[in-house]
Amino acid sequence: MTSTPAAEPVEAVNSDDELLFFRRKHKQAKDLVAGLNLTAMMDIMTILLVYLIKVYAEAPESITLNDDLRPPSSTAPENLVPSVSILISKSSVLVDSKLTLRLKPGGEIDAEDPSNAYAPLSKALAGRVEAIKYIADNGGSPFDGNLMIIADQDTPYDLISNVLYHAGKAQFTTYRLVVQKGGGSNP
Amino acid sequence: MAGGGGGEEDLNLVPYMDIMVNLIMFMLVVTAYIIELRQAPVLAPSYSSSPSGGASEKPKPYLTVAISSKSFALLGSTAEVPAQEIPKQGDKYPYEELAQTLRAYKAQYAVSENMVLTADATVPYSVLVATMDATRGSAKEPLFPGVTLGLAVTK
Numbered sequence: 001m002t003s004t005p006a007a008e009p010v011e012a013v014n015s016d017d018e019l020l021f022f023r024r025k026h027k028q029a030k031d032l033v034a035g036l037n038l039t040a041m042m043d044i045m046t047i048l049l050v051y052l053i054k055v056y057a058e059a060p061e062s063i064t065l066n067d068d069l070r071p072p073s074s075t076a077p078e079n080l081v082p083s084v085s086i087l088i089s090k091s092s093v094l095v096d097s098k099l100t101l102r103l104k105p106g107g108e109i110d111a112e113d114p115s116n117a118y119a120p121l122s123k124a125l126a127g128r129v130e131a132i133k134y135i136a137d138n139g140g141s142p143f144d145g146n147l148m149i150i151a152d153q154d155t156p157y158d159l160i161s162n163v164l165y166h167a168g169k170a171q172f173t174t175y176r177l178v179v180q181k182g183g184g185s186n187p
Numbered sequence: 188m189a190g191g192g193g194g195e196e197d198l199n200l201v202p203y204m205d206i207m208v209n210l211i212m213f214m215l216v217v218t219a220y221i222i223e224l225r226q227a228p229v230l231a232p233s234y235s236s237s238p239s240g241g242a243s244e245k246p247k248p249y250l251t252v253a254i255s256s257k258s259f260a261l262l263g264s265t266a267e268v269p270a271q272e273i274p275k276q277g278d279k280y281p282y283e284e285l286a287q288t289l290r291a292y293k294a295q296y297a298v299s300e301n302m303v304l305t306a307d308a309t310v311p312y313s314v315l316v317a318t319m320d321a322t323r324g325s326a327k328e329p330l331f332p333g334v335t336l337g338l339a340v341t342k
Contacts, residue, residue, distance in 0.1 A: 038200040038201075038204060039200075041204070042200060042203070042204065042207070045204070045207040045208070045211060046207070048211055049207060049210055049211055049214065052211065052214035052215065052218055053214065055218050055221075056214060056217060056218055056221070063222065063224070065220075065222060071224070072312060072313035072316040072317070073316075074225060074227055074316050074317070074319070074320050075320045075323075076225045076226060076227035076319075076320070076323070077225065077326065078225060078226045078227070078228065079225065079226070080224045080225065080226050081226065148226070151312050152312065153311060153312055153313035153316075154311050154312065154313070155311065155312040156308060156309050156310065156311065156312075156339075157254075157306040157307065157308060157309070157310045157311070157312065157315055157339045158308035158309070158339040158341065160312055160315070160336075160339075161308075161336065161337075161338050161339040162339070164229075164336060165338065174228065175228070175229040175230075175336075176226040176227065176228050176229070177226065177227040177228075177229060177316065177319075178224055178225075178226055179224070179225050179226070179227055179316055180222055180223070180224060180225070181222075181223040181224065181225045
């Protein structure tokens, strides 16, 4: 009497194992059909991410567009060549991202001595030329005299002309006006 | 790698996918704000009699386009090249008319391909760039690709 109940559970465990194995096998087969294959999707995602990172890295100059700085649109075909830059916004003039001049509304220079208003710009440009020449003397690329002008579309010509004049005095010989690619504005 | 028990289990890619999707969304938003930039070269002013800077040959006459708040003015460097004024049409500068006039000048007079561009002190930069677009012409039919900027005209 005691041996029969003991023999029955052993047989039951064996059959449960078989059942579990059978269920697992069927579940796996079912999952193969019903589950989403994420590997292919991962490939697409990785390629997209690499492409986007590459596009972001290749942007030569990062300019934040705002009301203070919006370069005009132009049909100029040449791609941007990075060089020393003068950025003229509505409120300031920067030489290679360093604040050089402050501007009043309308493009007038905010300086204590108006007769010497462009002196900080001349000094900053001369300093950049000196630094580039020092680097060139120590094995760097030579000074090519290129200058990028990134200016807001409402900048008065007087300011542009004076900035170019002082750049010329600092030995810059080739000026490149940076514009937004477009069909050209018609102001 | 959940589990660690006996059976082989797939790598749980869902958290990784979440990171990737977030990264891609971020990159898409950032790249949408990257503006495509171009450059318009400008010649530095030279101290020769002509912006083309011809050496021994007799230099060609050259044109100067002056932008005022009311019109474009075309001026020749010699008496052979007549001056002309193209007034604004309402509030708009007549860029197309300027391009046509320059085309006619180039065909009629043997002028240099380099020109001088100058403007009133108050003329906005956008007008200067649009005028340069008009004077440059197209890739098929270039007009005056070399532009030297002159000093601003102050009253």
